[in-house]
Amino acid sequence: MGSSRACVSIIDDDALVLRSLDRLLQSRGFEVHTYSSPQAFLAQRDGDIPGCIVMDLSMPGLGGLELQQALARAADRRPVVFISGRSSVEASVRAMKAGAVDFLTKPFDEADLVAAVLAALEKDRASREGLAERATINLRLSSLTPRERDVLGRVVAGKLNKQIAAELGTAEKTVKVHRARMMRKMQFDSLAELVRAWTVTQPPPPAPPQA
Amino acid sequence: MDSHSASSASATPGLTQWGWGSGPLAGWAAPALFVALGYYLAARVGFAFTLQPYPISTLWPPNALLLAALLLAPTRAWWWLLAAALPAHLLVQLESGVPVAMVLGWYVSNCSEALIGAGLVRAFVPWPLRLDSLRNAGIFLFCGAFVGPLLSSFLDAALVSLIGWGERGYWDLVATRIFSNTLAALTVAPLILTWASVDVSRLRAAPLARYAEGAVLFTGLLATCMVVFDLPQIDPHTAPALFYAPLPFLVWAALRFGPAGTAGAIAAVVVATIFGTVNGLGPFAGSTPQETALEMQLFLSAVAVPMLLLAVVLDERGRVELDAREQRMQLTHLSRVAMLGELSGGIAHELNQPLTAILSNAQAAQHLIANKSADPEILVEILRDIIAADQRAGEVIRRLRTLFKRGETQFQRLDANELVDEVLGIVHGDLMTRSVEVVPEFASALLMVHGDRVELEQVMLNLVINACDAMAGIAPEQRRLTIRTRSIEVEDGAVQISFGDCGTGFTPEQYAKLFEPFYTTKPRGLGLGLSISRAIIRAHHGRLWGSSIPGKGASFHMVLPALSTRGGSAVR
Numbered sequence: 027m028g029s030s031r032a033c034v035s036i037i038d039d040d041a042l043v044l045r046s047l048d049r050l051l052q053s054r055g056f057e058v059h060t061y062s063s064p065q066a067f068l069a070q071r072d073g074d075i076p077g078c079i080v081m082d083l084s085m086p087g088l089g090g091l092e093l094q095q096a097l098a099r100a101a102d103r104r105p106v107v108f109i110s111g112r113s114s115v116e117a118s119v120r121a122m123k124a125g126a127v128d129f130l131t132k133p134f135d136e137a138d139l140v141a142a143v144l145a146a147l148e149k150d151r152a153s154r155e156g157l158a159e160r161a162t163i164n165l166r167l168s169s170l171t172p173r174e175r176d177v178l179g180r181v182v183a184g185k186l187n188k189q190i191a192a193e194l195g196t197a198e199k200t201v202k203v204h205r206a207r208m209m210r211k212m213q214f215d216s217l218a219e220l221v222r223a224w225t226v227t228q229p230p231p232p233a234p235p236q237a
Numbered sequence: 238m239d240s241h242s243a244s245s246a247s248a249t250p251g252l253t254q255w256g257w258g259s260g261p262l263a264g265w266a267a268p269a270l271f272v273a274l275g276y277y278l279a280a281r282v283g284f285a286f287t288l289q290p291y292p293i294s295t296l297w298p299p300n301a302l303l304l305a306a307l308l309l310a311p312t313r314a315w316w317w318l319l320a321a322a323l324p325a326h327l328l329v330q331l332e333s334g335v336p337v338a339m340v341l342g343w344y345v346s347n348c349s350e351a352l353i354g355a356g357l358v359r360a361f362v363p364w365p366l367r368l369d370s371l372r373n374a375g376i377f378l379f380c381g382a383f384v385g386p387l388l389s390s391f392l393d394a395a396l397v398s399l400i401g402w403g404e405r406g407y408w409d410l411v412a413t414r415i416f417s418n419t420l421a422a423l424t425v426a427p428l429i430l431t432w433a434s435v436d437v438s439r440l441r442a443a444p445l446a447r448y449a450e451g452a453v454l455f456t457g458l459l460a461t462c463m464v465v466f467d468l469p470q471i472d473p474h475t476a477p478a479l480f481y482a483p484l485p486f487l488v489w490a491a492l493r494f495g496p497a498g499t500a501g502a503i504a505a506v507v508v509a510t511i512f513g514t515v516n517g518l519g520p521f522a523g524s525t526p527q528e529t530a531l532e533m534q535l536f537l538s539a540v541a542v543p544m545l546l547l548a549v550v551l552d553e554r555g556r557v558e559l560d561a562r563e564q565r566m567q568l569t570h571l572s573r574v575a576m577l578g579e580l581s582g583g584i585a586h587e588l589n590q591p592l593t594a595i596l597s598n599a600q601a602a603q604h605l606i607a608n609k610s611a612d613p614e615i616l617v618e619i620l621r622d623i624i625a626a627d628q629r630a631g632e633v634i635r636r637l638r639t640l641f642k643r644g645e646t647q648f649q650r651l652d653a654n655e656l657v658d659e660v661l662g663i664v665h666g667d668l669m670t671r672s673v674e675v676v677p678e679f680a681s682a683l684l685m686v687h688g689d690r691v692e693l694e695q696v697m698l699n700l701v702i703n704a705c706d707a708m709a710g711i712a713p714e715q716r717r718l719t720i721r722t723r724s725i726e727v728e729d730g731a732v733q734i735s736f737g738d739c740g741t742g743f744t745p746e747q748y749a750k751l752f753e754p755f756y757t758t759k760p761r762g763l764g765l766g767l768s769i770s771r772a773i774i775r776a777h778h779g780r781l782w783g784s785s786i787p788g789k790g791a792s793f794h795m796v797l798p799a800l801s802t803r804g805g806s807a808v809r
Contacts (some may be wrong), residue, residue, distance in 0.1 A: 040590050042626050046597035049619060053604035084586070084670040089713060111586035111593070112670050132589040136600045 033077035046137045064088040066235040073102035078146035083110035105146035174208040182224045269321035276325040288526040295530045302349045305429035307355035308366045339402045346393035356384025376551040386418035416534040423541045425508045431497035444799035458486035462509035466519035491548035499548035503541045530670030570643045572765045583667030587633045591626035646689045653684035660697040672713035678721040684732045685800040688777045696770040700736040730799035737792040742785035
């Protein structure tokens with residue numbers, strides 16, 4: 027598959043189901059790890075490995091929804107695909123609200139499972155890429171001097187050099203020098219690229235409270 | 238049977254053996270033939286039972302036969318049946334050399350007796366009449382066997398006097414007719430009515446032992462009657478005691494063979510008594526014919542009425558009990574099905590698991606084969622898993638089918654631990670989806686009980702579901718259901734199975750109502766579970782009760798008498 031080392035973690039307490047899903051996804055070329063209980067998964071999980079989680083909704087001890095919350099608390103952002111032998115609207119709504127990629131009702135067709143897994147892996151890849159980009163930009167931002175940072179903030183806000191110079195109490199010429207140095211450090215050629223990178227690094231607006 | 242029989246025919250098998258079609262040609266021929274033939278034969282019997290030398294018949298069955306025929310037929314067919322009796326009447330009476338006017342007069346009075354009796358009965362009991370309740374039997378006896386003969390006897394005697402046949406006085410004639418006709422109505426009509434409504438298929442299904450019992454009863458009855466009523470030279474001092482000799486057999490018939498058997502037994506006693514008496518034998522012989530006939534008729538009527546009523550009452554009570562049992566069984570079954578409905582989500586889960594495994598395994602194998610990367614060993618494993626999953630699904634279906642089935646209670650030796658395991662298998666999916674953890678504390682010893690598997694599983698299922706419902710409000714990781722089986726040391730031993738939840742429990746006020754029907758604390762509950770469960774456990778000679786620490790949980794305990802584990806068969 028495209029994401030070479032991405033791995034699908036399957037959690038199901040039913041050994042027969044677990045083995046069958048293992049075989050099915052492997053036969054479709056996925057890298058698969060299986061866990062027979064949420065506890066086993068929590069003990070062995072490695073959030074740094076890219077991939078996604080396919081798990082049963084109802085398992086003894088720790089249910090799928092509780093495991094999903096535990097992963098969120100542990101900042102394990104791997105996307106989750108739920109599979110359930112019992113379609114409950116309430117449970118599926120809760121799962122989707124908590125960020126699940128898909129909710130499949132057993133018995134499901136392999137096409138649906140594969141589509142859900144691919145979507146989950148893509149989501150994981152995208153979020154990991156976004157994460158990496160943010161890290162790079164943050165690194166570059168940290169190399170700016172305070173004055174360069176002041177200029178950057180005002181440039182992104184759409185202000186002209188003249189305005190910036192007035193606000194900072196300095197000459198327009200000096201602003202031009204700071205601005206050129208800042209653009210070089212940030213490794214951007216255009217204002218548009220700078221603005222996009224800047225918005226990526228900003229913390230998202232506070233999320234609405236979730237159920 | 239006619240093809241377009243009346244709609245009620247199917248509801249009352251046996252009673253309406255003839256299809257009462259729309260007109261005389263459609264299905265009315267057979268009843269008419271039956272009435273004509275029966276009337277003729279009955280008249281010949283009546284003649285045979287005439288005391289000589291005076292022409293006083295002690296039993297005149299043709300009228301009773303007409304009465305029974307009218308009661309069995311819808312009112313619109315009555316004229317037809319009465320008309321059918323006319324040729325038979327003419328034939329049999331003209332053979333005996335009676336003037337035509339008298340013959341016709343008797344036809345009128347005979348028909349009037351049947352019409353009065355049947356008309357009165359019909360006024361109170363709609364067609365078809367069945368002698369299956371005290372009310373129906375009472376109405377029949379009063380209207381058909383008393384009022385009908387009484388009223389028609391006046392007419393009969395008046396006609397005889399008017400036509401001037403014979404030389405006996407009016408009141409003498411009335412008295413003779415009343416008793417002769419009453420006795421016939423008491424014995425012949427119930428015989429026909431009860432036997433016409435006998436369910437032939439049930440008769441055929443009866444075990445051989447029943448037939449043997451019936452044969453013994455009737456042989457004994459006939460032999461007793463012949464000894465008592467058909468032998469000469471009875472000591473007058475022992476005569477009253479001898480009258481009672483057939484009674485045990487009649488009671489036997491009433492207890493064991495219902496109204497039909499009793500009517501048959503009464504008929505046998507009547508025939509044997511009259512046979513002896515008209516031949517000058519038995520305890521009634523020796524007086525004047527009038528006195529003899531009257532004594533005998535009173536005796537037979539006095540025997541027939543209470544015996545018939547006793548049989549009807551016993552039959553009615555038995556049927557009511559049977560109905561109640563049938564109803565209880567239906568209710569038990571219904572509540573079981575309702576409970577399985579509640580479980581359906583969990584059951585779907587139980588079936589979906591193996592189905593998922595089968596589908597995914599098969600699709601994996603497809604890919605492996607298509608990619609030519611199929612390792613035979615892996616394929617063997619896949620097939621093994623598919624078979625295992627299929628068997629598991631089959632097991633789920635098997636368990637369900639047993640519970641859905643509706644059948645007679647079947648008591649057998651059962652292992653209490655195995656029962657609990659089976660129940661946990663059924664609710665496995667539900668326990669899972671409700672995050673309930675089961676803590677089994679099973680006795681290691683074999684705990685054998687005697688009971689109906691399905692009903693005991695129903696009780697346990699009910700207790701498990703109740704426990705799960707009770708824990709719906711607490712945190713999922715705290716939902717624990719403890720199931721304990723143990724043997725308790727009481728006289729003869731007992732097995733206790735307890736289900737303990739850690740829900741909110743119940744208060745003493747709630748407990749007082751817990752086992753009442755239609756009391757429920759669940760939003761969608763019927764409130765029948767515990768009351769039916771307790772009824773089931775009582776029928777198993779056991780006990781079902783609950784205990785609770787409010788706020789900490791509730792426990793329900795069922796105790797059943799233990800069976801010896803050493804393979805003994807103390808209870809069969």
